[in-house]
Amino acid sequence: MLLEKTANGFSLSLDGRTVLSHTADTPAIFAGRGEERMDMYCGNFDIEDYVIERVALAHAEVEGDTIHLSSAPGQPVRLVLTVGGDSLRLHAPDTSINRLWVRTVAEKDEHVWGGGEQMSYFDLRGRRFPLWTSEPGVGRDKTTEITFKSDVSGKAGGDYYNTNYPQPTYVSSRRYALHVDTTAYAVFDFRREAFHEVEIWAVPERIEFFAAANFRDLVSKLSLRFGRQPKLPDWVYGGAIIGLKDGKTSFERLDKIRAAGVKVSGLWCEDWVGLRHTTFGARLFWDWVGNDERYPNLRQKIAELADENIRFLGYVNPYLCVDGSLFPEAEANGYFATDAKGKTALVDFGEFDCGVVDFTNRDAAAWFAERVIGENMLDFGLSGWMADFGEYLPIDVNLKNGMNAKLMHNAWPTLWAEVNARAVESRGKTGDTLFFMRAGYTGVQAHCPLLWGGDQSVDFSRHDGLATVISGALSSGLLGNAYHHSDIGGYTSLFGNVRTAELLMRWAEMAAFTPVMRTHEGNRPRDNLQIDQDAAVLAHFARMTAIYVHLTPYLRALSAEAAETGLPVQRPLFLHHEDDRATYAIQDAYLYGADLLVAPVWRAGETERMVYLPKGERWVHVWTGVAHEGGREVTVSAPLGQPSVFYRKGAAREELFAGIGTL
Structure with a gap:
C-alpha cells in the first residue's frame, strides 16, 4: 500500500x-x-x-x-x-x-x-x-x-x-x-x-x-487470512443426512426412507437430549446429555448405524437450562457469565431460563469442550451436530475477561466455534466429525467446518425462503467459507405458514448441488409435510440423493481444491468469468465448482427458468443435451425433477455431468 x-x-x-x-x-x-x-x-x-x-x-x-x-x-x-x-x-x-x-x-x-x-x-x-x-x-x-x-x-x-x-x-x-x-x-x-x-x-x-x-x-x-476448512469427511459422500426428531421412532422412519431408495450418510436427531413443549413449538431440552427415555439404548443404536455406514448426529448450544443436570456443575465452578450483582445471569429463551457459559473464562471453555462435547457427545458416538445459538450473547452480562459484552457479542460465534473445534481435535476427529453453525464472525472460518443458512421460512418468499440460501452461500463463500448448506424445506412455520410438496422438492433439487444435503423437520413437525409422508416427495428426494452421490468424484475434487486454495464449492458466476460484467449482480444462480452452473427454481408454480450463461463458453443443458452459446439469457423447461443445470462444454468430467440426465 x-x-x-x-x-x-x-x-x-x-x-x-x-x-x-x-x-x-x-x-x-x-x-x-x-x-x-x-x-x-x-x-x-x-x-x-x-x-x-x-x-x-x-x-x-x-x-x-x-x-x-x-x-x-x-x-x-x-x-x-x-x-x-x-x-x-x-x-x-x-x-x-x-x-x-x-x-x-x-x-x-x-x-x-x-x-x-x-x-x-x-x-x-x-x-x-x-x-x-x-x-x-x-x-x-x-x-x-x-x-x-x-x-x-x-x-x-x-x-x-x-x-x-x-x-x-x-x-x-x-x-x-x-x-x-x-x-x-x-x-x-x-x-x-x-x-x-x-x-x-x-x-x-x-x-x-x-x-x-x-x-x-x-x-x-x-x-488464508480468516482460515480454511479441512476436506469434507468421507462419510458425507454416502448421501443425505436425514433430520428426524421423533424419538426412537426415528430409526423406524429411517428404515422406510432408505427402503424407498434414498441414499443416506447420516441420521441427525437434534432431540437426542429430549424435548420440552412451548408455544413456539417443540423445543429441545438444553442439557447436553443423551435422553434415555426418548432414545433408549442410543449408544447401541449408533453403533448399529455405523455398521451400515451411517453416522449419527446431534445438537448442542452454549447455554445450559436451569433444570438440567449440567447447570449445577457449571454454576458451582463459576463457569457462567454473571449479572450486575455478580450472580449467574439467567436468560429467558422463550419459556425457559438458561445460564450463559462464559467462553472468555479459559477453564469454562475447556470444561465445555471436554465435559460436554468430548465426553457426552464424541465419546458417546456422535459424528457431528448442529452447534447452534452463537449469536445470543446478552449485551448486559459480565464476562471473565472484563470486556464489555457489547464488544464481545460479535466475537461470540467465533469463540463458540473454537470450543467445538477444540473438542473435536482432542479426540483426533478433525476432518471426520462434522459440526455446522449458523452464527459467525471474523475468524469462524478457521474453526467451523460447515455453515448452514439458519432458519428460513417454509416458503418461497424473496427475503426468507429458498432463494436466500443461495445468496448466503455466495457472500460467505467469498470470505473463506468453503462449505454451505441449508435446511431442506426450511425451518420456521408460524401463523399458518406451512410447507408444500413443491417447496420440499425444489429445495431438494438445489441441495443436490451443494456440499451437504440435510433435511429438517422444522419447528412444528406435525404441522408440516415431511419427506416420508408423501410418496411423490419421497421418490423425488431419493432421485436427488442419487444425483448427489453420482457427483461424488466431482465434489471430492472441489473439497480438495477448497482445502488447498480456499475457493468455495458454490461460487458466484463472476469468479470464473470476471470479464463478463453481466455476471456481477446474479444471485439466484451459482457455479458448482468451475464446470456446473445451477439455477434453482425458487418461485412457486414455475416450470421454466430463465438463466444467464456466461460468455466465452458453450453450456450444455443436462436434461436435453442441447448446447447453448454463452453471453446471453436462455429459457429452459424446468419441471419438478429437472432443475435448470448446465455443464461447461469441454469440461474434464463431461461424461460424469452428462450422466446426471440419465438418473
Missing part, C-alpha cells in the same frame, strides 16, 4: 488502486461520540444510536508513514494513522472517541459483495448494512404480513440486513477487499456513488486491505 502526501491531504493506493483520498474539502475520516440504545429480545435486537458529535478530521499532517488528523490546523490531534504493509493502524489520542466513519473511494459502476453471510442481497451496492450478529428474523420483509405479525408478537420480524453471520469485510469489483479488525457494532454503507462509508462504534486496531489480479486469487488470500 502506497501513502502519498498531496497538496491538501493524502491518498492511499493499493497496487495502483486509490482506496482513500483525503483533502480538507473532501475528508475521508470523521470521528466523534455516540450513545447507543440496544435492546435484546430472544436474539433479536432493537438498536438506535444518538450521535453526540461527528467531526470531519479535515486537517492531515503526513510524516513518513504516519498521518496525524485533527479538525483544523492548530487543533489537537484526535486520530493517528500508520501505514504498514497492507494495513492501516489506528490510534486515538482523544480517548473520548467512540465513533469513527471512514470513506473509501468508489466508482459509479462498482459492485461490492461480502459483509459476512448476506441473505437478501448479494451485491451490496446501493444499500446500508449494519453488522451485528443476531436472529435474522421471520420474513425479513417489512411489507409482508408474516413479518408484521412476527414484529408484533415477539419483535422478531427482522429486515433485509439481519443475519446470523455478519463480518466487516467487503470485496470490490475493483479486485480489492477491505476488512475492519474490530468486534464492535459496525455499518457498511454503499449508497453513494463517489464513496463507501464504513461506520465503527469503536476505534479499531487496524483496517486491512487485500488486492489481487483476479477474483480467485483475492478469495484465496482472504481464506
